[in-house]
Amino acid sequence: MLSNKNSLGLERIAMRMKYIFGIDIGGTNIKHGLFTGEGELLEKWESPTRLKDDGKYILDDISETITQKIEDLCIDIKDVIGVGLGVPGPVGEDGTVYKCVNTGWGVFNVEDELQQKIGIKVKAENDANIATLGEMWKGGGIGFKNIVMITIGTGIGGGVVVGGRILPGNKGVVGEIGHMQVKEDETRKCSCGRFGCLQQYASAKGIVSLADDILQENKNNSVLRNVSNLDAKIIYDAAKSGDKLAGEIIDEASQLLGKALAQTACILTPEMFVIGGGMSNAGDVLVELAEKHYNTYAFHASKGVKFALAKLGNDAGIYGAAKLFIR
Amino acid sequence: MLSNKNSLGLERIAMRMKYIFGIDIGGTNIKHGLFTGEGELLEKWESPTRLKDDGKYILDDISETITQKIEDLCIDIKDVIGVGLGVPGPVGEDGTVYKCVNTGWGVFNVEDELQQKIGIKVKAENDANIATLGEMWKGGGIGFKNIVMITIGTGIGGGVVVGGRILPGNKGVVGEIGHMQVKEDETRKCSCGRFGCLQQYASAKGIVSLADDILQENKNNSVLRNVSNLDAKIIYDAAKSGDKLAGEIIDEASQLLGKALAQTACILTPEMFVIGGGMSNAGDVLVELAEKHYNTYAFHASKGVKFALAKLGNDAGIYGAAKLFIR
Numbered sequence: 001m002l003s004n005k006n007s008l009g010l011e012r013i014a015m016r017m018k019y020i021f022g023i024d025i026g027g028t029n030i031k032h033g034l035f036t037g038e039g040e041l042l043e044k045w046e047s048p049t050r051l052k053d054d055g056k057y058i059l060d061d062i063s064e065t066i067t068q069k070i071e072d073l074c075i076d077i078k079d080v081i082g083v084g085l086g087v088p089g090p091v092g093e094d095g096t097v098y099k100c101v102n103t104g105w106g107v108f109n110v111e112d113e114l115q116q117k118i119g120i121k122v123k124a125e126n127d128a129n130i131a132t133l134g135e136m137w138k139g140g141g142i143g144f145k146n147i148v149m150i151t152i153g154t155g156i157g158g159g160v161v162v163g164g165r166i167l168p169g170n171k172g173v174v175g176e177i178g179h180m181q182v183k184e185d186e187t188r189k190c191s192c193g194r195f196g197c198l199q200q201y202a203s204a205k206g207i208v209s210l211a212d213d214i215l216q217e218n219k220n221n222s223v224l225r226n227v228s229n230l231d232a233k234i235i236y237d238a239a240k241s242g243d244k245l246a247g248e249i250i251d252e253a254s255q256l257l258g259k260a261l262a263q264t265a266c267i268l269t270p271e272m273f274v275i276g277g278g279m280s281n282a283g284d285v286l287v288e289l290a291e292k293h294y295n296t297y298a299f300h301a302s303k304g305v306k307f308a309l310a311k312l313g314n315d316a317g318i319y320g321a322a323k324l325f326i327r
Numbered sequence: 328m329l330s331n332k333n334s335l336g337l338e339r340i341a342m343r344m345k346y347i348f349g350i351d352i353g354g355t356n357i358k359h360g361l362f363t364g365e366g367e368l369l370e371k372w373e374s375p376t377r378l379k380d381d382g383k384y385i386l387d388d389i390s391e392t393i394t395q396k397i398e399d400l401c402i403d404i405k406d407v408i409g410v411g412l413g414v415p416g417p418v419g420e421d422g423t424v425y426k427c428v429n430t431g432w433g434v435f436n437v438e439d440e441l442q443q444k445i446g447i448k449v450k451a452e453n454d455a456n457i458a459t460l461g462e463m464w465k466g467g468g469i470g471f472k473n474i475v476m477i478t479i480g481t482g483i484g485g486g487v488v489v490g491g492r493i494l495p496g497n498k499g500v501v502g503e504i505g506h507m508q509v510k511e512d513e514t515r516k517c518s519c520g521r522f523g524c525l526q527q528y529a530s531a532k533g534i535v536s537l538a539d540d541i542l543q544e545n546k547n548n549s550v551l552r553n554v555s556n557l558d559a560k561i562i563y564d565a566a567k568s569g570d571k572l573a574g575e576i577i578d579e580a581s582q583l584l585g586k587a588l589a590q591t592a593c594i595l596t597p598e599m600f601v602i603g604g605g606m607s608n609a610g611d612v613l614v615e616l617a618e619k620h621y622n623t624y625a626f627h628a629s630k631g632v633k634f635a636l637a638k639l640g641n642d643a644g645i646y647g648a649a650k651l652f653i654r
Contacts, residue, residue: 146495176628183511263594265500266507268595301499
């Protein structure tokens with residue numbers, strides 16, 4: 001955090017300091033980071049995501065925040081290398097957003113539009129992909145260039161980095177690990193309209209409905225039976241405290257996660273799987289179980305991939321967005 | 328095919344013609360192609376793959392063939408840009424072969440070793456990947472830069488090209504679509520040691536055992552009941568002639584193929600799926616059924632990917648190998 005405007009000014013003159021903005025648009029808040037050209041985080045802040053009128057004010061808000069920051073810190077706009085942008089929806093290689101339910105956006109080129117507003121080069125990517133890039137660069141995946149990240153929160157997202165760069169998918173579809181189908185006999189629909197997606201069992205929401213099922217089928221004792229509002233944390237905590245049935249629930253969720261990752265590795269074996277998102281607060285147990293089940297399901301040549309927890313938390317996105325401008 | 332050595336010589340002097348060798352090592356034969364520096368196929372020929380002593384003579388044989396061809400055509404070795412090589416096993420980005428069962432090879436750097444023997448730059452890739460590159464360049468995938476190819480023969484292989492380049496996988500594992508697990512309740516082992524792999528149902532061998540199962544379970548009439556040695560062609564021909572049960576067999580195989588491709592597209596949606604290998608002789612019906620079932624299973628944003636038959640047959644590998652040296 002910068003406390004003194006003048007000292008920054010002097011330093012800039014002496015070193016011709018360059019800047020990058022790393023911005024991560026979420027459904028509730030927009031995270032902003034100001035980085036040096038070398039990728040050191042100088043300052044970060046948040047602003048609300050204005051969803052009104054199909055999100056039409058979001059880019060104006062970002063533009064205003066950037067302009068304000070440049071003014072406050074007396075930065076010469078020529079010293080800003082670029083603005084990296086994470087979007088919570090599919091983004092094509094040319095910056096086209098292919099609809100973004102989370103912001104209300106339709107199909108348009110977000111790079112061109114923001115660039116026109118601020119007069120600074122913009123690069124945009126899907127938010128799960130920039131988080132993956134951020135974790136590779138400064139987080140759980142340090143030292144690797146080929147990683148797949150699984151973000152487990154309310155839903156399950158994923159990103160793929162190959163050779164140190166985000167893997168582009170046609171129409172921006174890449175790393176949709178939450179929608180790998182892992183159960184054949186599911187009768188309940190996933191939010192995507194299909195049946196048996198990983199997200200239905202291993203996300204924070206999914207593990208609760210998995211628990212409901214198991215608590216009904218299995219009549220053994222469990223502390224979970226006394227809880228009126230189950231959530232993922234309660235299930236993990238119970239398992240850690242030795243509750244057998246809770247242990248079975250997290251084991252089944254992890255088994256389905258391991259299965260989906262083994263299928264993923266048939267298409268593209270990474271050096272490392274990084275597990276992030278709110279659920280990663282469960283800690284090492286999540287990684288250990290996922291790794292164990294992955295190796296049971298994996299194709300022989302894909303066995304032995306490393307597993308790690310994400311380390312940057314909510315900052316992964318702004319780091320990854322900044323990295324879009326750093327070689 | 329060149330008929331006249333002298334005319335080639337004159338042309339070379341006039342145009343400073345450059346050459347590329349594209350070589351595809353198979354389990355039985357090695358396919359060789361001599362290309363111009365621009366990628367025009369001048370000549371192709373085959374030689375047997377000497378599997379004796381764990382394949383230790385294979386690179387010597389290739390080296391001899393190349394040297395002989397250079398001598399026969401009076402080519403200056405300086406005019407040979409490179410030798411592209413397809414290997415029937417996993418190949419890392421640096422040219423390391425990670426064991427190759429089909430040739431008997433262990434782990435070693437095939438690029439370095441062949442390069443030392445012939446004094447020409449060598450680039451090696453997995454054979455399914457170079458076939459994919461070849462089909463993108465001159466075959467079924469012309470006009471696209473992001474394709475996934477599925478090669479259906481005795482087994483099922485696959486390759487992935489993103490942005491016009493072969494996607495590298497850790498330890499060379501990429502596009503193993505034949506080992507995507509598509510059935511949960513399988514009790515028979517796949518050749519890989521796992522259960523329920525696509526290859527067990529949709530390969531030339533797999534569809535025969537699928538047919539055996541269906542002919543046992545379903546008691547309806549079928550011309551297939553009178554055949555003592557079923558093979559994939561007989562099954563497809565019967566289906567095309569209107570045999571209902573044969574139709575159900577190829578529909579089930581295609582359904583499992585469509586399911587595996589839908590899972591593939593969650594990880595990485597291509598612009599086009601190209602279907603090749605011996606089974607692709609079944610023609611349009613294979614592509615149409617695969618496409619229909621793919622769209623049933625696919626994640627909404629992945630629907631509508633194009634499907635096409637491969638066009639280069641056995642030459643896909645030599646084309647792709649040559650393409651390794653053409654931007």
